[in-house]
Amino acid sequence: GANTYVVGNIGYPFAAVAGEAKESDVVVCEVSSFQLESVKDFHPHVACLTNIREDHLNRHHTMACYIETKAHIFRTQTEDDYLVLNYDDETLISLSKTAKSRVVWFTGRQIPPFGAFVLNGRIVFGTEDDHIDVCGADELLIPGPHNLDNALAATAMALVSGVKAEDAARALRAFKGVEHRV
Numbered sequence: 001g002a003n004t005y006v007v008g009n010i011g012y013p014f015a016a017v018a019g020e021a022k023e024s025d026v027v028v029c030e031v032s033s034f035q036l037e038s039v040k041d042f043h044p045h046v047a048c049l050t051n052i053r054e055d056h057l058n059r060h061h062t063m064a065c066y067i068e069t070k071a072h073i074f075r076t077q078t079e080d081d082y083l084v085l086n087y088d089d090e091t092l093i094s095l096s097k098t099a100k101s102r103v104v105w106f107t108g109r110q111i112p113p114f115g116a117f118v119l120n121g122r123i124v125f126g127t128e129d130d131h132i133d134v135c136g137a138d139e140l141l142i143p144g145p146h147n148l149d150n151a152l153a154a155t156a157m158a159l160v161s162g163v164k165a166e167d168a169a170r171a172l173r174a175f176k177g178v179e180h181r182v
Contacts, residue, residue: 077101
C-alpha cells in the first residue's frame with residue numbers, strides 16, 4: 001500500500017527519486033561498498049548485509065578496510081532501526097556487536113536467536129518457540145541455497161518494515177528472479 005521506489009546499485013540512481021520521495025514512501029536501495037565509502041548521513045531504517053566475502057580488494061586493499069566500509073551501512077542507525085544480517089557469516093556475527101540498531105538474523109541452515117529461518121521446511125520469522133509462519137521453503141520459484149538466503153533476508157526486511165506475513169508470502173511465491181542475475 002505504500003508508494004515504493006527501487007533504486008541504487010541496480011541501475012536506477014537514488015538521486016533520481018530523492019527530490020520526489022516523501023517521508024511516507026518506501027525506498028529500497030541496493031548500495032555497493034563503493035557507494036558506502038563516502039556516506040556520512042545515510043540512515044536506512046532497515047539495513048541488510050547478506051555476506052562479507054573477499055571482494056573488491058583491488059579498491060579496498062585489505063579485508064579490514066572492506067569490512068569497515070560495508071559497516072557504514074549501519075553506522076548512523078539508532079536503536080529504533082533494524083540491521084538484518086546473515087547468521088551463517090562469522091564476520092557479520094562479529095560485526096553485529098558494534099551495531100546500535102536491533103539485529104535481526106536470517107539463515108537457511110540453523111536457528112538464530114531472532115529472525116527469518118527455516119523450521120520443518122517452512123520459512124518462519126521470530127524465534128524457535130514464538131514465530132510467524134510465512135510459507136513453505138519449497139514454494140520459492142528460484143532454486144538454490146543462495147536464493148533461499150535472499151528470500152529469508154527479504155522476509156526479515158519486509159516483516160520488520162511492517163509488511164504482513166501473508167503479503168510477504170505472496171511475493172515470495174511469485175518472485176521469478178531478476179534478469180541477468182543468478
